[in-house]
Structures are given as structure tokens and as C-alpha cells.
Amino acid sequence: MPSWRDGKLGLPVREAIKIFPELEKYLDERGRLDLSNRRARILYNKAITRVVFDIEVEYHPKGLITTPISRFIFLKTFLRGGEKVLEIGTGHTAMMAIMAAKLFKCDVIATEIEDEFFEYARANIERNNVGVKLIKSMGEVIEGLILMEEKFDAIFSAPPYYEKLTKGGLTEREGVGGGRYGEAFSIRILEEGWQYLKKNGKVALFLPDKPSLLEVVIKRGVELGYTYCDIKFKVGTRCRHSLIFFKR
Ligand SMILES: C[S@@+](CC[C@H](N)C(=O)[O-])C[C@H]1O[C@@H](n2cnc3c(N)ncnc32)[C@H](O)[C@@H]1O
Numbered sequence: 001m002p003s004w005r006d007g008k009l010g011l012p013v014r015e016a017i018k019i020f021p022e023l024e025k026y027l028d029e030r031g032r033l034d035l036s037n038r039r040a041r042i043l044y045n046k047a048i049t050r051v052v053f054d055i056e057v058e059y060h061p062k063g064l065i066t067t068p069i070s071r072f073i074f075l076k077t078f079l080r081g082g083e084k085v086l087e088i089g090t091g092h093t094a095m096m097a098i099m100a101a102k103l104f105k106c107d108v109i110a111t112e113i114e115d116e117f118f119e120y121a122r123a124n125i126e127r128n129n130v131g132v133k134l135i136k137s138m139g140e141v142i143e144g145l146i147l148m149e150e151k152f153d154a155i156f157s158a159p160p161y162y163e164k165l166t167k168g169g170l171t172e173r174e175g176v177g178g179g180r181y182g183e184a185f186s187i188r189i190l191e192e193g194w195q196y197l198k199k200n201g202k203v204a205l206f207l208p209d210k211p212s213l214l215e216v217v218i219k220r221g222v223e224l225g226y227t228y229c230d231i232k233f234k235v236g237t238r239c240r241h242s243l244i245f246f247k248r
Helices: 013-019 021-026 038-053 068-076 095-102 115-127 184-196 211-223
Strands: 084-087 107-112 133-136 152-157 197-208 227-235 238-246
Touching: 013 021, 013 038, 021 038, 038 068, 038 095, 068 095, 068 197, 068 227, 068 238, 084 095, 095 107, 095 115, 107 115, 115 133, 152 184, 184 197, 184 211, 197 211, 211 227, 211 238
Parallel strands: 084 107, 084 152, 107 133, 152 197
Antiparallel strands: 197 238, 227 238
16 A cells, blocks of 8 residues: 555655755745645645655646545545556546556556646656556547447546536536536446446446535436445545445
């Protein structure tokens, strides 16, 4: 299991400063990092990704700042190692796809729709020398993009889940899931994913702690014939859910 030298899944700020001395200027008088600052967040997460997971990522200047610890915990909830997996919407860092290939030895296909994110994802995959196959979506989710013959042990995604964008820092496609509660994108993955799963395959969704959203996604998953398991976990101050749907 990856960890910092103290055995924990994290990195003390003073260690991150040794890697990126620029972080020093974002400390307050009590030595706390100003994580409301975008540049500070990027550098701190880059440092964690490097020293805890031995992964090098460049973040797109305008993209979502993917946090490595939450993504790793999410992957741990459903991967055992060596699976054939599909990630929908890998984003500019391609962090989960890289982790799945490098840390879980999975055979990975990942998709992304935004042109610039796709190019960043490609560079991050190359930088880490992992064999992730990256596919450009033109609006498809799975059908029409992935060959019908491909069957996966797991299909996973940190899907866009807002009903509308209320603050900056996210592109429309990163943020807006569609539907009344932001559930439409997640439901599309469940609907289209079924026929791409092997027997006992699963769909895993990384979602926020938003009951209205979770409820409608679970309801549709059960209607489709999946059984499910909801694993709630906390990283820093945020609660996240790994919603895992099983095709039995
Ligand atoms: C919430 S972000 C998650 C990014 C990254 N996987 C992570 O863990 O932070 C959702 C991503 O899905 C991408 N996306 C949106 N619609 C898509 C589609 N139809 N096919 C592939 N990617 C899509 C967005 O551009 C964005 O990068």
C-alpha cells in the first residue's frame, strides 16, 4: 500500500515544501497552507502524487484539481489488481487511469471529451510510461465509442454531477451531469455499461455526499438489475461515496 515514510496516506506540508519551495509563500503565520489558493493546491497535490504514489502529473491550468488520496481510496474500494477496466472521463491528469495501471496492474482503457484535457491526459500517461489506451469521445459515453466485443471487469468514473455550474474552477463538461440532481451522466454509464461488463463485473462511481443524487442513481441502478454497495469515506473535511453496482 503506498504511503509516506510515516506510514500514512498523506504528506506533511513541510515535506511538500522541500519538493516545491514555492509553497512556502502560501503558508500563514501558523504554518498552514492556504488551500484556497489554486497554485498552492496544485503544487501540494503534485507533491503528494509524486512522493506517495510515484506518479508525475501536470495539471491543466483551468481544470479540476484532482486529489490523489481520494482517488486512490476510491480505486481501492473495488479493484483487487489485474482487472480489465474502463474509465469514463479521465480528465487532464488521467490520474485514476494511471493509478489503475501502475498501482493495480490493470489493463486500462480511458476516455476523455475535452480536446485540451485529452492532450494533457496523453502527456501524463506518456510521462508515467504506463500502457493506458486513451480514447477521444465526441459526446459518446460508452456506446459508439467502445467496441461491443470489449468486456470489462470494472467500469469506473468520477462523473460530472452538478445540476448546473454555480462557481468557477470547472468547465461545463467537468461539472454538469445533467438531469434534476446532476444524475444523468452517472445513469448513462449504468445503462450503457451493463452490456460491456463481464459476468460479476461492476460499475463504480465516485460521487459527493449528496443524498438526492445518490438516491436517484441507486434507484435506476437497481431497476436495471444491478445490486449495489455504497461505501462512504472521508478525505480531509470532505465525505465521498464509492457507489459500486454489481452485475450478477
Ligand atoms: C468530474 S471530471 C473527473 C476527472 C477525473 N477523472 C478525476 O477523477 O478528477 C469529469 C471528466 O469527464 C469528462 N467528460 C465529460 N463528458 C464526457 C464524455 N461524454 N466522455 C468522456 N469524458 C467526458 C470531462 O471533460 C471531465 O474531464
